Structures are given as structure tokens and as C-alpha cells.
Amino acid sequence: MSDKLRAYFYLHFCVFIWGFTAILGKLITLKAVPLVWWRVLIASSVLAVFIPRAQWKLLTRSAFLQMTGIGVLVALHWLCFYGAIKLSNASVAVATMATTSFFAALTEPLILKQRIKWYELGIGLVILPGMALVVGNIDWGMRTGFAVGAVGALLAALFSSLNKKMIENNPQPPLVMSAVELGAATVACTLILPGLLWTAPETAIWPGEGDWYWLLLLSIACTVLPYYLSLKAMKHITAFAANLTINLEPVYGIVLAALFFREDKELNSNFYIGMAVILLAVFSHPFLKQRFDREAL
Secondary structure, three states: OOHHHHHHHHHHHHHHHHOOHHHHHHHOOOOHHHHHHHHHHHHHHHHHHHOOHHHHOOOOHHHHHHHHHHHHHHHHHHHHHHHHHHHOOHHHHHHHHHHHHHHHHHHHHHHHOOOOOHHHHHHHHHHHHHHHHHHOOOOHHHHHHHHHHHHHHHHHHHHHHHHHHHHHHOOOOHHHHHHHHHHHHHHHHHHHHHHHHHHOOOOOOOOOOOHHHHHHHHHHHHHHHHHHHHHHHOOOOOHHHHHHHHOOHHHHHHHHHHHHHOHHHHOOHHHHHHHHHHHHHHHHHHHHHHHHHHHHO
16 A cells, blocks of 8 residues: 555544544533633543654754744644634534635645645635535524634645645654644634633633543544544645635535434435535545646646
8 A cells, every 4th residue: 555545544434533522521511711722621631642752863953943833723723623612513613624625726725835726726616516506405593603614724724735845854653743733723712712701701611521432532533543543644635625624514514413413304415415516526636636737737
């Protein structure tokens, strides 16, 4: 198996696992900020314990500062994602993530100082009518959640592109990258918590008795493992290709939401037509890349 094929395998596995995160976010009773805080706190703590000391010694000050900034973006992304779930539902929140490809087609060339590939931008634009069908068939009460989720998608495109740049220019062990970025996300959420408690003092910080199992599953199985594997995959594929593959997350998430919460009753046929458009864009990318990148040589 080639490195690139293995990278895509890792990434598809990660996307399947991430499909469960919206379900777990719905099951956990905590609000978005304490939920994300617990998620990154548990995940970063697990990583810090198991990383060999020799790998920590490879960490430079410059790399640490770069990863810290990326970790803050990761925290803000997850806050938007879980905020979208709480403001709308799991299906709408995961559907917003499909806009990540459009943002990545712009952010990756800017950050990596490359030319914009017109076919990638075209794929990102093709996804937008699919998103219009998705969002056009949800009630107004859910559109705030959609908007918050779209901001989260922009942040996802940014931190993916920055991770790709770092992997190319200042490579670090994936486990160390995961630990530092998730640790920085923990600090960011810790700084946000007092503001939340000041504006909403009734907010619960300590998980309920039934939340612990879901939190551990979310933090370890759905965060530590896929975060590490996605960074390994980024060594061999572009940030755009990674984000495009992640567009499959809405498919897994919506199917799971339908099974667990019967949210399919809130969605009509246009919603699924929109998802079909998104899927078409996702699966067209490898063929277009192979054709047009060859012509550019």
C-alpha cells in the first residue's frame, strides 16, 4: 500500500469516527464551552502521559508557539461546532462542515503561497448549491446554528492549512503536535469559561452522571486517535483533499442522527438532494486532480 493510499485510508477512518461526534455532543447534557473544555482536557492529558520523553525533546520553541496558535483555532472550531448542535440539531451542524472545502480552496494556497487551483475552487463552489438546498429547508430557528457552524468550517480550513504548512516546513512528531495543540485548546477554553459563567451563572460545568461515559468516548476514541491519524495523513495529502474527504462526515453524522434521534423526520427530500450534490463533489476531486495536475506538468 502506497503512503498516499494509506493516508486516505487513515483519513476515511477518522471521518467515520468523527461522524459520531455530533451524536455524542447531542447526548452530553453540558453546553458547548464546558463540553469542549472537558473533551480537550481529557484528550490532551491522555496524550501527555503516553508520549515518550524522547519525542518531547525534539520540540522547539518556534514549533511550540506555532502549534499553540493552531490549538486555539481548534478550540474555537469545536466551540462553533457544538454551539451549532445546541442551536439547531446534529444533522444541520454536520452539514455546515461541507463548506470547509470551499474555504480550504482559498486558505491553503494563501497560507502555503501556492497558486489557487481553479478546479478545487470549482469543486468548493459546486458544494454551495448543495448547501443552499440543505439550509433552505430548515426552519429559521435553526439558521443561527447553521451560521455558527459555517464559521466553524472556516476555522477548520484555517487550522488544517496551517498544520499542513507546519508539517512541510517544521515537522514534529504527530503525537507531540496532537498533545500541544489540544493542550492549547484546553487553555483557550479555560480562559473562556469565566466569561460564560459571568453571563450565564446557571451553566453546569461538572458533567452529569450519565455524561462521563460519553465524554470519555468522545475524548479518547473520537479525538485522540483520529487527531493523531489525521496529522499522519497530512504528510502525504493536501489540506484541501483532507477537508474534502471530511465532507463525508455529514453523511455519517446525518445517518447516525436519523438512527439515534429520528431527525430525518425534520428534513425533507431537498435536504438529501443537497447532500447528494456534496457527495458528487467529494468523489469527483481525485479524478479532476489526476487529470489537471498531469496537464500542468
